[in-house]
Amino acid sequence: MTLRQHLQIRHPLRLTALVSACALLIAMIAFATYRISQQMGLAEMQITGRHRLDLYAASLEREIVKYAYFPSTLGLEQSVLQLLTHPNDPKLVAKVNSFLEQVNERAGTLSIYVMDNKGQVHASSNWRRPDSFIGEDLSFRSYFRDAMETGTGRFFGIGTTRSEPGYYLSSAVENRNGTLGVAIVKVSLEQLEKSWTTVETPVLVSDENGVVILTSVPDWKFTTLLPLDDRTRTAFDRTQQYNRRALQSLGVREISRLGNGARLVNVARHKQELVSPYPVSGRFMEQSLPLPGTKWSLTVFTPLDAVDDMSTTRAAVAAVSTLLLCILALLVNQRRRHLRDLLAASQALQKAHDELERKVAERTADLSSANRQLQEEVVERVRAERSLRATQDGLIQAGKLAVIGQLSTGIAHELNQPLAALRTLSGNTMRFLERGDATTARSNLERIAQIVDRMGQITGQLKAFAHKSSGRPQAVDVRQVVAHAVALLDQRLKTSATEIRTDFPDSPLEAWCDPNRLEQVLINLLGNALDAMAGLASPRIDINGCEEGMMIRLEVRDHGPGLSDEALARLFEPFYTTKEVGVGLGLGLTISAGIVSDFGGTLTGDNHPDGGACFTLVIPKS
Ligand code: ADP
Numbered sequence: 021m022t023l024r025q026h027l028q029i030r031h032p033l034r035l036t037a038l039v040s041a042c043a044l045l046i047a048m049i050a051f052a053t054y055r056i057s058q059q060m061g062l063a064e065m066q067i068t069g070r071h072r073l074d075l076y077a078a079s080l081e082r083e084i085v086k087y088a089y090f091p092s093t094l095g096l097e098q099s100v101l102q103l104l105t106h107p108n109d110p111k112l113v114a115k116v117n118s119f120l121e122q123v124n125e126r127a128g129t130l131s132i133y134v135m136d137n138k139g140q141v142h143a144s145s146n147w148r149r150p151d152s153f154i155g156e157d158l159s160f161r162s163y164f165r166d167a168m169e170t171g172t173g174r175f176f177g178i179g180t181t182r183s184e185p186g187y188y189l190s191s192a193v194e195n196r197n198g199t200l201g202v203a204i205v206k207v208s209l210e211q212l213e214k215s216w217t218t219v220e221t222p223v224l225v226s227d228e229n230g231v232v233i234l235t236s237v238p239d240w241k242f243t244t245l246l247p248l249d250d251r252t253r254t255a256f257d258r259t260q261q262y263n264r265r266a267l268q269s270l271g272v273r274e275i276s277r278l279g280n281g282a283r284l285v286n287v288a289r290h291k292q293e294l295v296s297p298y299p300v301s302g303r304f305m306e307q308s309l310p311l312p313g314t315k316w317s318l319t320v321f322t323p324l325d326a327v328d329d330m331s332t333t334r335a336a337v338a339a340v341s342t343l344l345l346c347i348l349a350l351l352v353n354q355r356r357r358h359l360r361d362l363l364a365a366s367q368a369l370q371k372a373h374d375e376l377e378r379k380v381a382e383r384t385a386d387l388s389s390a391n392r393q394l395q396e397e398v399v400e401r402v403r404a405e406r407s408l409r410a411t412q413d414g415l416i417q418a419g420k421l422a423v424i425g426q427l428s429t430g431i432a433h434e435l436n437q438p439l440a441a442l443r444t445l446s447g448n449t450m451r452f453l454e455r456g457d458a459t460t461a462r463s464n465l466e467r468i469a470q471i472v473d474r475m476g477q478i479t480g481q482l483k484a485f486a487h488k489s490s491g492r493p494q495a496v497d498v499r500q501v502v503a504h505a506v507a508l509l510d511q512r513l514k515t516s517a518t519e520i521r522t523d524f525p526d527s528p529l530e531a532w533c534d535p536n537r538l539e540q541v542l543i544n545l546l547g548n549a550l551d552a553m554a555g556l557a558s559p560r561i562d563i564n565g566c567e568e569g570m571m572i573r574l575e576v577r578d579h580g581p582g583l584s585d586e587a588l589a590r591l592f593e594p595f596y597t598t599k600e601v602g603v604g605l606g607l608g609l610t611i612s613a614g615i616v617s618d619f620g621g622t623l624t625g626d627n628h629p630d631g632g633a634c635f636t637l638v639i640p641k642s
């Protein structure tokens with residue numbers, strides 16, 4: 021899983037911005053920590069440096085003070101005073117020379133000598149040596165002039181004779197008549213530097229010219245802190261202060277000032293750097309202090325390495341901590357966002373749920389109201405249907421009663437005649453039998469049998485009419501029923517050479533009825549058509565069927581003489597027939613109309629415009 025996936029950051033720009041912001045924050049905090057840490061370190065270092073300065077200055081001062089009053093004590097010595105009054109007295113010279121030699125040895129100083137008020141050396145501790153100062157004119161030395169003018173003089177310089185660097189302390193030798201001369205004590209630098217054997221950082225003393233005269237770093241001796249101009253160099257040549265030493269620059273370059281005389285500097289690396297217990301080049305904090313009673317300055321260089329290291333370490337720790345905090349913040353933020361998303365999703369879900377519930381409640385209310393309405397409508401319909409059925413039943417009943425009435429009249433009419441004939445015939449037959457006329461009696465009995473058969477025919481048809489509603493309605497392809505009815509009449513059709521022409525759609529023509537009863541109706545219609553066309557040259561029956569809305573329409577047309585006006589008026593009347601007795605009963609169309617009516621349809625008969633009778637069946641579609 022990448023960081024982006026883990027943090028669920030969808031937009032790459034957002035990730036870049038986030039990482040950049042974190043990097044910037046880390047950099048800023050690291051930098052700030054570094055700077056603050058450095059400032060604090062420098063402040064601490066400044067205090068330590070200041071202590072060191074005070075310490076080194078004090079120890080140096082102690083060394084110098086040790087010799088400070090030394091030259092003036094020489095002016096108390098009678099032999100010195102006498103010598104300066106009588107400088108050409110060899111005895112006195114020898115005495116003072118010996119005295120100075122002894123004192124020099126005891127004090128551990130480099131040399132002690134006495135000059136007259138013209139600057140000429142008259143006695144010296146090094147009188148035995150061939151390069152002794154005796155007889156030399158050192159009036160050019162500043163310590164001589166200073167002592168003559170102010171009573172004392174201090175001077176750092178390099179000896180003109182032996183090129184030995186040293187600290188010259190001078191004091192005017194006076195008596196009641198004025199200044200007789202100057203007594204000088206030269207102290208070796210090593211002696212002063214002894215106090216610095218344990219220093220931890222580079223330390224130096226520079227004179228008023230910025231020349232390093234004392235230092236814990238041997239390499240730095242007789243280098244300059246300040247660049248020397250030509251005028252100063254010429255002056256040095258004149259006073260031979262540094263006895264023509266090269267006086268190279270120490271190479272101190274200021275980086276910044278810190279206040280309280282402290283500054284950050286960079287000390288250049290020297291060509292032949294000695295092995296040193298502390299760094300002698302690089303970055304330092306430089307702190308200076310003027311040494312009281314001298315024109316010198318004491319300077320301490322504290323290396324910045326420790327502060328730099330500490331600041332770098334702290335900055336690194338701060339950077340790592342910030343990085344961790346950033347990651348933590350990102351994770352917390354991501355978690356918070358995740359929780360917020362979850363909460364939002366849960367709220368959205370709850371809202372959707374509430375909305376759904378509200379809609380369900382609304383729909384339920386609608387549905388129950390619609391349901392109530394529907395129930396009311398259903399109840400209303402049921403009521404209406406019941407009342408319709410009651411009306412229908414009443415009508416059917418009335419219709420049936422009418423048919424029964426008609427039938428009863430017909431039956432009574434049809435049966436009364438044969439019954440009367442039967443009574444007459446049976447009475448006659450009895451008489452003929454009594455007379456022994458068996459032939460006539462047999463003829464009568466045959467006649468009676470014919471009459472009974474005819475009566476049986478009538479009751480048979482009535483029976484069929486009575487059982488008309490026994491079949492169950494179903495989906496019936498009218499084309500098949502027609503084909504079946506035609507097949508049943510096949511013999512008659514062939515005998516009469518009648519052509520059957522059908523016109524049906526290709527798809528099933530399904531009606532909702534009892535197929536056997538429909539077949540019965542068709543057989544009756546086809547039979548009537550064949551009867552009507554009996555004797556014609558080319559009899560033909562056209563049968564066509566089609567859908568008509570929710571109904572199926574079926575037409576059976578013949579090419580016979582058609583229906584007479586009377587027949588049109590009485591077609592469906594029971595026992596109406598134009599056929600001969602024994603051929604037609606006049607019940608076929610009556611029964612057929614009843615069957616079709618039971619299907620919920622109608623049967624009508626009419627004359628075709630082009631001739632022939634046409635019977636039309638309209639029955640419901642399945
Ligand atoms: P039946 O066939 O026993 O006479 P029907 O009720 O079937 O009884 O027919 C009644 C009468 O209607 C017939 O006698 C006939 O006069 C007339 N009729 C029926 N069909 C036709 C027809 N296709 N052409 C002419 N007359 C017809």
